[in-house]
Amino acid sequence: MTSVALLRQVLDYANRPDPYPLYAELRRTPVVRDEAGPYLVSTYWAVKGLLHDPRISSDARNLTPEAAEATGQEQDPNLPPSFLRLDPPEHDRLRRLAMRPFGPPHTPRRVFEMHGELAGIVTGLIDGLRGRDAIDLVDDVSYPFPVTVICRILGVPREDETHFHEWADTIAAGLDPVGTPEERAAKMQDVQQARRDLAMYLAGLIEERRRSPRDDMLSALATEHGPDGQMSPVEMITTSVLLLIAGHETTVNLITNGMLTLLRHPDVLQRLRTEPALAGPLVEELLRFEPPVQMLPQRTTLAEIEVAGTVIPKGAAVYLMVASGNRDPQRFTDPDRFVPDRPDNQHLGFGHGLHSCFGAPLARLEAQLALTELVRRLDAPQLVEDPPPYRQNAVLRGPRHLPLTIGGIRD
Amino acid sequence: MTIDGYLEAFRREGRIVVVGASLAGLRAAEALRAEGFAGTLTLVGDEPHEPYDRPPLSKQVLLGKVPADHTRLPRVRPVDAQWRLGSAATGLDLAAKRVRLADGDVLDYDRLLITTGVRARPWPQELEAELDGVFVLRTQDDAVQLHHRLAAGPRRVLVIGAGFTGSEIASACRERDVPVTVAERGAAPLVGALGGVVGEVAAELQRAHGVDLRCGVQVTGLEGDSAGRVRTAHFSDGTAVACDVVVVALGATRNTEWLADSGLGAGPRGIACDAGCRAFDVRGIVTDDVFVAGDVARSPHPLFGYQFLSLEHWGNAVAQAEVAAHNMVSASAERRPHLWMPSFWSAQFGVNIKSVGVPPMADQIMVTQGSLAEQRFTAAYGFQGRVIAAVTFDQAKWLDFYERQIERAASFPPEFTTVDRRPEGRQPVAADFPDPSQPSHGPTVTLSGYSPTDRRVSFTPRRA
Structure with a gap:
C-alpha cells in the first residue's frame, strides 16, 4: 500500500474507532510518502528524534509553496500564528511569558493548588447526574469539566461558552488535514473566520482585565511585567486563543478515551476503584495507548534530513505520528496491551522537546481526578454501543458521544 | 574446579569489598544484589554518614532550602551489606587480597571495587x-x-x-x-x-x-x-x-594515596582501568579482581580517541558503578563496556547549564542556536572537523540531538541550519581553552594518556 493510500485511510472517518492496525502498517517503513503528500514518520525513535531536532520547524512559512498547498497549511492573513506555530526565539519568549502565571519557575504551585477546586467541579458534575439511568459522558462530564477549568484559569466567563464553543470546534477541526485541496481551502476560510471571531471576543476580555485585573491568567498577561517584558496586544490575543482551545479540545478526549478504555478493561476499572493511587500511572498509559493528539501535522524541515535511511528534503511537510510511535514494539513490550502500571512509560502523548504540551500538568490532574471519581461514584456503568460515535477529527481523536447506562450515583 | 564453577561459587558465597561509600559505591552495591550476588558484601567509607548526594550541597543546602543532613541518597534496593563507615581504607595487599582499615582491621576479599572518589583540594598554605x-x-x-x-x-x-x-x-x-x-x-x-x-x-x-x-x-x-x-x-x-x-574551590584531588605502594596503577590522576572497569597494575597489566568506578576511575573511551577520561560527573558515577558491578559477577563473554557519554549540569545565577561530550578536547566552538549576549544558547564544540561536545545555557531541550551528533562523529562545523540561528552562529571561532599544563580550578573532565590507535569506531548505543 502506498503512503497516500495509508494516510487517506488514517484520515478516513470509517477508521476512526481503530486506526492502530494502520499505524502498524505504517511503521513497516518508518518514513514514507508519495509524490504529493507529506512525509509520515511513524516509529518511536524517529518521531522522538525529530521532536528534539533543531532542523525541524513548526513555522508554516518554512514550507515550500507546494508542500503548504498540498497539506492545506497556509498563513492566516489576519492574525499571526500562536507560539504553537512559531520557532525559537519567538516561541521561547512567548511560552516563557505564558508560563509565568501558570507554572514553574515563577508560579510552581499553580496547578497543585487547584486540586481542591478541580475536585469540587467534578463532584458537582457527577452530583448533577443523580436520578438518571443513562448519561452521555462527553456532554455530561468530559466536556464541561475541562471547559469550566480553563475558563476559570484564564478568566473567561463560563456562561460565554455558548459563544466560543462553536468557534473553538471550528478551529480545532482546522487541524484535521482531511479532504480535497478545494475542501480544505473552504475549511480554512471558516477556520480563519472563527479565529477572528474568537480573537475579537478575547480582545474585549483582555481589555477589561487590563483595566480592572482579577486573579486570572488574562489579567496576568495583560498587566504583569517579567524579565521578558510583556506580550504585545496581538500576542496576548493569539496566546489566549491557543490556551482556550488547547485547554479543552484535548482533555475532553483524554477523559472520554479513559472511561472507554476502562469499560473495555473491567478488571482495571475495578482496580482503580479500590486503588486510587493507580490513577497516576494509569493516565500515563492512557496517554500512550489512546493519546488525545494522534499526530503532529505541523512540522517542516529547515534542511535536508536523513531519518531512518530516508532523506527528507528541505521545506517538506512532515507529520509526526505520535500515536503510532506509542505503539512501536521496538520501544514498548506488548504495545497493544493496556497495562495501567506499565514501567518505563516514556510515551509521546504530550509530545517532547520545545513544543511539549504546555498544559500537561493540568491535563494529568484533570484526567486523574475525573477518572478516579467516575469509577468511584458511577454504579454499574455500561457502554451502550462499542465503538461509540467518534468526532470527525483524526488529529484530535475521540468519541463525540459516549452513551452509558448507570445503576445510579454513589456518594 | 572449572572457571565457570568458580564464578558460580563466587556469586553464591564470595566476598566483595567496596571501598568508598558514596554515590558510586552505593549504586554498585545495589547493582551487585540486583545481579544476583548472594555472597558477603562490605562497604567501607571514611565519612561517618550514610551515602548522601553531593550536588545539593553547593546549591539548595547553602540557600537553606534543604538541611545538609537531608540529602541522603534514596535506596534503590536493599543491599544487605556490612557497613564500615567512619573508617578509611589505608592500604591494599594485592597478592593477599586484603584491605587494611584505619582502625587496624583487615578485610579479605575475592573481588574488590574501588570507589573512593575525590576530595576538595585544600588551600596549599x-x-x-x-x-x-x-x-x-x-x-x-x-x-x-x-x-x-x-x-x-x-x-x-x-x-x-x-x-x-x-x-x-x-x-x-x-x-x-x-x-x-x-x-x-x-x-x-x-x-x-x-x-x-x-x-x-x-x-x-x-x-x-x-x-x-x-x-x-x-x-x-x-x-x-x-x-x-x-x-x-x-x-x-x-x-x-x-x-x-x-x-577554597580549587578543584579536586583523587583519593588514591592509600594505594601508593599497592602495585596498582593509581596516582594523582586516578586509577587507570579498562573499559570494563578492571584496574591496571603499575606494569600496565589489567587485574581481574580489582574494579574501579566513579570519580576516581579513568578509562579509555573509543569516541574520544581512546583517551583515558576522568569524569567528575554524577551520571558517570552511577553508570560506571552499574557496569563495574555487572562485570564483577559475570563471565568474560558477558561483560559490558562503560561507554558513557560524558554529561553534567550546573545551576547558577538562575541559569541551567548543561554539557554533553568533552568540551576541553575542542579546538573550535560555534553558537548554533540562540545568542551568547542573551545568555541563552546552544554551542557545539569541534575537534579536528567533528562534533565533540555541546553546551547549553537554558536550552537543555536540544542536548539529545547534539548527543546523537557526537555519537555519529558528525562533521564540524555543522553543515545544516537550525531554528534560532543568529548571525554570530554562522562561523566557528577558537574555543579558547587555557593551556592544560597550567591547571587552575581544573575542569570536570580531564584527559590523560593516549592509545596509539586512532581508528574511528562506529558507536551506536543500544536503544531499548
Whole structure:
C-alpha cells in the first residue's frame, strides 16, 4: 500500500474507532510518502528524534509553496500564528511569558493548588447526574469539566461558552488535514473566520482585565511585567486563543478515551476503584495507548534530513505520528496491551522537546481526578454501543458521544 | 574446579569489598544484589554518614532550602551489606587480597571495587588554611559549617577558583544577598571546563548578579587577626580585599594515596582501568579482581580517541558503578563496556547549564542556536572537523540531538541550519581553552594518556 493510500485511510472517518492496525502498517517503513503528500514518520525513535531536532520547524512559512498547498497549511492573513506555530526565539519568549502565571519557575504551585477546586467541579458534575439511568459522558462530564477549568484559569466567563464553543470546534477541526485541496481551502476560510471571531471576543476580555485585573491568567498577561517584558496586544490575543482551545479540545478526549478504555478493561476499572493511587500511572498509559493528539501535522524541515535511511528534503511537510510511535514494539513490550502500571512509560502523548504540551500538568490532574471519581461514584456503568460515535477529527481523536447506562450515583 | 564453577561459587558465597561509600559505591552495591550476588558484601567509607548526594550541597543546602543532613541518597534496593563507615581504607595487599582499615582491621576479599572518589583540594598554605573562616566544600560536614557561616551574614565572602563549585557558591551568596568576591586565575569563570567563549558569558552572568569578579589574579596570601580569624586576602595584582569567609574551590584531588605502594596503577590522576572497569597494575597489566568506578576511575573511551577520561560527573558515577558491578559477577563473554557519554549540569545565577561530550578536547566552538549576549544558547564544540561536545545555557531541550551528533562523529562545523540561528552562529571561532599544563580550578573532565590507535569506531548505543 502506498503512503497516500495509508494516510487517506488514517484520515478516513470509517477508521476512526481503530486506526492502530494502520499505524502498524505504517511503521513497516518508518518514513514514507508519495509524490504529493507529506512525509509520515511513524516509529518511536524517529518521531522522538525529530521532536528534539533543531532542523525541524513548526513555522508554516518554512514550507515550500507546494508542500503548504498540498497539506492545506497556509498563513492566516489576519492574525499571526500562536507560539504553537512559531520557532525559537519567538516561541521561547512567548511560552516563557505564558508560563509565568501558570507554572514553574515563577508560579510552581499553580496547578497543585487547584486540586481542591478541580475536585469540587467534578463532584458537582457527577452530583448533577443523580436520578438518571443513562448519561452521555462527553456532554455530561468530559466536556464541561475541562471547559469550566480553563475558563476559570484564564478568566473567561463560563456562561460565554455558548459563544466560543462553536468557534473553538471550528478551529480545532482546522487541524484535521482531511479532504480535497478545494475542501480544505473552504475549511480554512471558516477556520480563519472563527479565529477572528474568537480573537475579537478575547480582545474585549483582555481589555477589561487590563483595566480592572482579577486573579486570572488574562489579567496576568495583560498587566504583569517579567524579565521578558510583556506580550504585545496581538500576542496576548493569539496566546489566549491557543490556551482556550488547547485547554479543552484535548482533555475532553483524554477523559472520554479513559472511561472507554476502562469499560473495555473491567478488571482495571475495578482496580482503580479500590486503588486510587493507580490513577497516576494509569493516565500515563492512557496517554500512550489512546493519546488525545494522534499526530503532529505541523512540522517542516529547515534542511535536508536523513531519518531512518530516508532523506527528507528541505521545506517538506512532515507529520509526526505520535500515536503510532506509542505503539512501536521496538520501544514498548506488548504495545497493544493496556497495562495501567506499565514501567518505563516514556510515551509521546504530550509530545517532547520545545513544543511539549504546555498544559500537561493540568491535563494529568484533570484526567486523574475525573477518572478516579467516575469509577468511584458511577454504579454499574455500561457502554451502550462499542465503538461509540467518534468526532470527525483524526488529529484530535475521540468519541463525540459516549452513551452509558448507570445503576445510579454513589456518594 | 572449572572457571565457570568458580564464578558460580563466587556469586553464591564470595566476598566483595567496596571501598568508598558514596554515590558510586552505593549504586554498585545495589547493582551487585540486583545481579544476583548472594555472597558477603562490605562497604567501607571514611565519612561517618550514610551515602548522601553531593550536588545539593553547593546549591539548595547553602540557600537553606534543604538541611545538609537531608540529602541522603534514596535506596534503590536493599543491599544487605556490612557497613564500615567512619573508617578509611589505608592500604591494599594485592597478592593477599586484603584491605587494611584505619582502625587496624583487615578485610579479605575475592573481588574488590574501588570507589573512593575525590576530595576538595585544600588551600596549599597550611597555616592560612587553618584560619577560622576558611572552608572547602565537598562533604556534608563542610556544607553544614559553610551554611552556618553564610546564614550568620558575613560582611564579604571570597571564593577562590571559579569552576563549577566556586561559581555555584558565589551564586548562593548573591541569592542570600551576601557580598562576594570571586578570584580566578584563568581569564574567566568555567574557562577550564567550557573554554573562553562560554567563560565570557559566565563572567557577564556573575557581574550582572553583583559578584566582584577578578580574573587573571591569584590569591597570594590570607591574613588573619589576633584571634586567628581570616580578615584579608591579598592578590597577585597588589590589591587586597577584606573578607570574613573564604571558600577554597580549587578543584579536586583523587583519593588514591592509600594505594601508593599497592602495585596498582593509581596516582594523582586516578586509577587507570579498562573499559570494563578492571584496574591496571603499575606494569600496565589489567587485574581481574580489582574494579574501579566513579570519580576516581579513568578509562579509555573509543569516541574520544581512546583517551583515558576522568569524569567528575554524577551520571558517570552511577553508570560506571552499574557496569563495574555487572562485570564483577559475570563471565568474560558477558561483560559490558562503560561507554558513557560524558554529561553534567550546573545551576547558577538562575541559569541551567548543561554539557554533553568533552568540551576541553575542542579546538573550535560555534553558537548554533540562540545568542551568547542573551545568555541563552546552544554551542557545539569541534575537534579536528567533528562534533565533540555541546553546551547549553537554558536550552537543555536540544542536548539529545547534539548527543546523537557526537555519537555519529558528525562533521564540524555543522553543515545544516537550525531554528534560532543568529548571525554570530554562522562561523566557528577558537574555543579558547587555557593551556592544560597550567591547571587552575581544573575542569570536570580531564584527559590523560593516549592509545596509539586512532581508528574511528562506529558507536551506536543500544536503544531499548
